[in-house]
Amino acid sequence: MTPTLTVLADIELAYWQQTVIKVGIVAAVIPTAALILGYVFLLKMMSFMQSRLGPMEAGPHGTLQLLADGLKFIQKEDIFPERADRYVFAMAPVVVLMSTFLLYVVIPAGPDAVVSNLDVGVFYALAVSSLSVIGILMAGWASANKYALLGGLRAAGQLIAYELPLVLAVVGVVIQAGTLNLQNIVAAQATGEIFGWGAIGNPYIFTQFVGFAIFLVAVQAELTQPPFDMPVAESEIVGGYQVEYTGFRFLFFFMGEFGTAFAFAGLSSILFLGGWYIPGFDVDSNWLNLFGPLVLFAKIMAVSFLIFWFRFTFPRFREDQLQRLAWKFLIPLALANIVVTGVLKVAL
Amino acid sequence: MTATESQKLAYIAGQAADARLNVELETDGMTLNIGPQHPATHGTLRIVARLDGEQVIEAEPIMGYMHRGYEKLTEVRTYPQVTTLINRIDWLGSFANEVPFILAAEQLMEVEAPPRAQWIRTALFELSRIANIALFLGDMGVQLGAITPVFFAFRDREFVLNQIEAVTGGRFHPNFDRIGGLKDDLPKGWIAETKAVMEKMRTFCDELEDLVLGNEIFQSRCRGIGVIPPEVGLEYGLSGANIRASGVDWDIRRDVESPLVYDQLDWKVWTHPDGDSFARYWVRLQETREATHLVDQILDGIPSGPVMAKVPRIIKVPAGEAYVETENPLGAMGYYVVSQGDLIPFRVKIRSASFSNLSIAPWLLKGVYVPDIVTILASLYFILGDIDR
Numbered sequence: 001m002t003p004t005l006t007v008l009a010d011i012e013l014a015y016w017q018q019t020v021i022k023v024g025i026v027a028a029v030i031p032t033a034a035l036i037l038g039y040v041f042l043l044k045m046m047s048f049m050q051s052r053l054g055p056m057e058a059g060p061h062g063t064l065q066l067l068a069d070g071l072k073f074i075q076k077e078d079i080f081p082e083r084a085d086r087y088v089f090a091m092a093p094v095v096v097l098m099s100t101f102l103l104y105v106v107i108p109a110g111p112d113a114v115v116s117n118l119d120v121g122v123f124y125a126l127a128v129s130s131l132s133v134i135g136i137l138m139a140g141w142a143s144a145n146k147y148a149l150l151g152g153l154r155a156a157g158q159l160i161a162y163e164l165p166l167v168l169a170v171v172g173v174v175i176q177a178g179t180l181n182l183q184n185i186v187a188a189q190a191t192g193e194i195f196g197w198g199a200i201g202n203p204y205i206f207t208q209f210v211g212f213a214i215f216l217v218a219v220q221a222e223l224t225q226p227p228f229d230m231p232v233a234e235s236e237i238v239g240g241y242q243v244e245y246t247g248f249r250f251l252f253f254f255m256g257e258f259g260t261a262f263a264f265a266g267l268s269s270i271l272f273l274g275g276w277y278i279p280g281f282d283v284d285s286n287w288l289n290l291f292g293p294l295v296l297f298a299k300i301m302a303v304s305f306l307i308f309w310f311r312f313t314f315p316r317f318r319e320d321q322l323q324r325l326a327w328k329f330l331i332p333l334a335l336a337n338i339v340v341t342g343v344l345k346v347a348l
Numbered sequence: 349m350t351a352t353e354s355q356k357l358a359y360i361a362g363q364a365a366d367a368r369l370n371v372e373l374e375t376d377g378m379t380l381n382i383g384p385q386h387p388a389t390h391g392t393l394r395i396v397a398r399l400d401g402e403q404v405i406e407a408e409p410i411m412g413y414m415h416r417g418y419e420k421l422t423e424v425r426t427y428p429q430v431t432t433l434i435n436r437i438d439w440l441g442s443f444a445n446e447v448p449f450i451l452a453a454e455q456l457m458e459v460e461a462p463p464r465a466q467w468i469r470t471a472l473f474e475l476s477r478i479a480n481i482a483l484f485l486g487d488m489g490v491q492l493g494a495i496t497p498v499f500f501a502f503r504d505r506e507f508v509l510n511q512i513e514a515v516t517g518g519r520f521h522p523n524f525d526r527i528g529g530l531k532d533d534l535p536k537g538w539i540a541e542t543k544a545v546m547e548k549m550r551t552f553c554d555e556l557e558d559l560v561l562g563n564e565i566f567q568s569r570c571r572g573i574g575v576i577p578p579e580v581g582l583e584y585g586l587s588g589a590n591i592r593a594s595g596v597d598w599d600i601r602r603d604v605e606s607p608l609v610y611d612q613l614d615w616k617v618w619t620h621p622d623g624d625s626f627a628r629y630w631v632r633l634q635e636t637r638e639a640t641h642l643v644d645q646i647l648d649g650i651p652s653g654p655v656m657a658k659v660p661r662i663i664k665v666p667a668g669e670a671y672v673e674t675e676n677p678l679g680a681m682g683y684y685v686v687s688q689g690d691l692i693p694f695r696v697k698i699r700s701a702s703f704s705n706l707s708i709a710p711w712l713l714k715g716v717y718v719p720d721i722v723t724i725l726a727s728l729y730f731i732l733g734d735i736d737r
Contacts, residue, residue: 050499146380150402150718226493227565235387235491236722315565316493318719319402 022115026104030097033262034255038066040301041308042258049312076247081144084244088142093245093252095135100256102128103263108183110276110292111284121182122174125267126167129222132256133159136224136231139253140241151240154319155224155231161326162221162228168334169214172341173204173271186275190283203274210337212272214330216303219264220310221322223257227314228322261307262300269299377405380718384413388491388722391732393706397713397721404721407713409706411735418737422696427453427527427663430693434683435521437700438734441480441677443472443512446525449696451607452672452685453527456665460607465529465655470608471646472512472524473674474639475542478549479508480677481589481636484729485553488629489560491726492569497560504552507545514538527663529656539647546640553637561633570626574712574724577623584711585704588679590728593631594623600675608674613645625727632729664691678702678734702734 013021043055043062055065080086106121108114118124133156140152174180177188192202205212221228232240242253269275276292277283317325383394392413398405418437422430434449435442447469454461461469486501509519514535516522524531560566576586578594591598599617601610618634620627667689673682679701686695705728712724 050496051503052499146378150380154402226495229493230719233493233719235493236719238387312496313559313563314494315489315560315563315569316719317565318569318717320717321565321568 022105026101026115029104030100030259030262031255034258035066037258037262037304037308039063041304045305045308046312070251073251074248078249079244079246081244083144085142085144088138089244090249092135092139092142092241093249093256095138096132096256097135097252097259099128099131099135100259100263102131103260103267106182107263107266107270108186108276108292109296110289111183111286112289114183117181117183120180122170122180122185122271125182126163126170129166129260129264130159130163132222132260135256136241139245143241143244145244147237147239147243148241150237151231151233151243154237155241157319158221158224158228158231158322161323162218162330165214165326165330165334166218166222168331168338169211169218170271171334171338172208172211175338175341175345176204176207182270182275186270186277187283189274190277200279201274201277203272205272208272208337208341210333211341212268214334214337215268215272216306217330219268220307221326222264223261223307225257225261225307225311227310227317229316230319230322233316261304265300265303265307266296268303269296273299273303275299382721384410388725389732390487390725390730393732393735395709395713395721395725397718399718402718404713404716404718407710407721409709411706411732413736414732415736419696419698422693424692426691427665427693430696431525432521432523434698435523436733437698437737438480438676438678438681438702438731439520440483440731441476442520443476443516443522443524444480444674444676445681446523447473447608448672448674448676448681449683449685450525450527451674452670452683453663453665454607455670455672456668456685456687457527457659457663458666459528459657459659461529461657462654463609463651464533464653465657466607467609467646467650468515468530468534468655469525470610471542471643471650472515472522473608474643474646475508475512477677478636478639478643479505479512481632481639482508482549482552484632485556485560485629485636488726489556489566491722492566494560494563494566497556500552500555500559504548507548511538511542511545514541526656526659528659529654533655534650539650542647543644546643549640550637553633553640557633561630567626569719569723570629570727571622571624573625573716573720574727575622575624576708576712580711581623581708584708586679586708587701587704588675588677589628589631589635590679590705592617592619593627595619595621600673600680604673606672606674609646609649610642612649613642615642615645625723628727628729662691664689665693673699676701678729678731679705698737700734700737702730702732706730706735 043065055062058064058068080089103125105115106118106125108117136155137152140148140155173185177185179185179188189203190201194202194206224231232242242250245253276288276296278291278295281288378399380397380399381394382397383389384392389395394410394413395407396410397407418433421433425433430449431446434445437445482501482505486498489497512522513519515538516524576594578596581591581594582596597617597619602617615638618631618638620631665687667687669686671682671684673680680699681701682699684697685693688694709725709728713721716724
């Protein structure tokens with residue numbers, strides 16, 4: 001059964017007015033998301049795990065630390081390396097941030113709380129997320145720095161390698177839900193049953209746990225975070241593709257990284273954890289427009305916790321080991337997962 | 349055209365085609381200048397690496413950026429003043445730097461420090477070893493991209509430094525060793541406190557064994573990387589944990605007779621047969637744990653008595669030569685002291701471990717990947733102050 005979703009309430013807005021509002025929402029979400037993740041995980045959780053005294057001084061519980069950091073970044077001098085390709089150099093962070101912006105367009109936070117309910121939502125999300133490769137490669141090439149070039153090439157190799165497991169891990173979900181639309185995937189999880197028991201729906205983490213694991217690993221690599229952070233490996237190539245960036249351009253990369261972490265955590269909550277749905281409500285109940293974002297936020301924080309936990313405990317792979325993991329282990333596993341899902345879908 | 353000529357032409361044409369193919373496949377080498385300011389080089393070391401893609405064709409360390417002329421400076425300072433200088437050679441285990449020099453001077457003057465002083469000296473020696481190697485244990489993680497271990501290392505090293513400070517008054521540069529004994533006796537309650545700290549350091553070792561040594565990525569990054577065969581290691585003059593990780597069972601503390609009290613303690617020298625980066629980490633971790641047991645035993649056995657022998661107020665060292673070597677945290681460290689019977693040494697030659705430990709780097713770095721440069725340099729463990737004296 002594919003439940004019909006209620007249409008946006010009967011407010012009449014001109015198309016341009018809707019567009020302005022939606023762009024405003026997306027534009028506001030990314031810095032906020034970066035701030036929240038940065039504060040909760042980068043500052044608080046990391047300090048706790050690593051016994052750092054950490055930022056406790058700026059504002060209550062160090063809440064103003066990130067704002068102070070942002071202010072510091074903006075004050076810094078905007079440097080172009082002498083032999084850099086100026087336009088490409090300047091555009092690179094924008095392209096990276098743009099791919100994050102585009103991701104937020106399709107992520108639903110409630111039955112109607114979505115900027116654009118595309119029928120090919122999954123496909124779109126995975127496609128735009130890989131745009132950041134171009135930005136990173138642009139940054140690495142245009143910096144006219146050997147470290148940056150190495151970092152950019154490493155990043156390109158890594159992001160392309162992990163694009164495949166990322167996509168293949170989702171195919172299982174798509175087969176099981178029978179749709180590419182993110183809203184319908186949430187609805188399918190909300191109304192599904194596991195072993196004939198439908199009280200909590202069927203969050204796909206129970207049936208697609210292999211896909212979930214592969215997806216998380218691939219997300220980790222897409223974010224260029226430890227253990228997959230050799231594009232920015234600070235002890236080898238000192239920041240990699242971003243080594244020549246200062247001030248707000250660097251801040252863009254930073255925001256892009258955390259914004260993408262938030263978006264990918266949202267995507268995995270929607271694909272595997274049931275998204276904005278909580279058991280006990282109708283799928284198209286209007287209440288979920290109110291609670292949905294909160295539920296989704298809680299799930300995003302849970303997934304982000306996992307993502308950042310890995311970041312703080314694991315050392316870094318070497319390039320060849322990383323490629324081996326992707327091509328020899330994750331992709332075959334993902335393919336096997338697809339086959340098993342497909343067979344079970346037909347058989348059951 | 350004869351047959352041979354046409355064959356020859358075909359051969360030449362084939363060669364030209366091969367040459368063209370090679371031109372197409374050949375990549376331009378890239379010279380990557382690592383340092384002198386780079387997180388992987390632990391200070392002002394510069395490594396010029398020629399790369400083919402990510403592979404190192406050859407790498408050459410260039411040092412001397414912070415040369416401070418210690419050997420020359422000792423020639424214009426009296427014997428007690430020299431300790432302030434040599435403290436700063438290996439700044440992470442500074443008390444250990446003082447000991448061999450003082451022992452050499454004592455040997456020349458034919459003075460023997462009282463037993464209590466020797467025991468306390470040995471305890472402080474081992475404490476500075478723990479403080480030094482603890483930092484390596486954390487830093488190796490950082491070089492491989494795991495930032496957490498180094499914070500654990502800094503946190504727990506602090507306790508050891510506190511104990512050193514409680515005795516000597518200095519955290520990094522104790523300047524506490526004297527010819528003929530020690531400056532002061534132990535403060536009250538120090539022994540019990542230090543025992544508690546040793547317990548903490550053992551927990552720290554367990555933690556790192558879990559967090560770093562047991563980590564699969566760490567193992568795959570380190571196993572088989574930078575393998576030093578024992579013969580090659582000995583040829584390059586490696587010492588300390590670096591050579592013990594290649595399976596050479598050699599420890600100056602045990603094998604060379606010295607006034608330090610190691611022969612009265614019950615302990616074990618750890619070796620590992622593999623000789624790779626992982627083995628070096630493993631040996632250092634075991635050594636740190638062994639050092640905590642050593643300190644425990646020393647604290648139980650400290651005899652009572654004075655901490656200073658009778659030495660003249662103004663120290664004049666009789667003419668002669670002495671060479672004393674001890675097993676410092678980084679390896680063998682020795683002072684060759686030549687005296688002409690003056691207030692100041694005539695000549696001091698310092699043999700420190702880091703220089704030899706680094707000298708094998710060009711041999712090791714050939715053909716590895718760029719990330720392995722970092723692994724190998726980190727696992728060799730050198731202090732730049734120890735290299736550029």
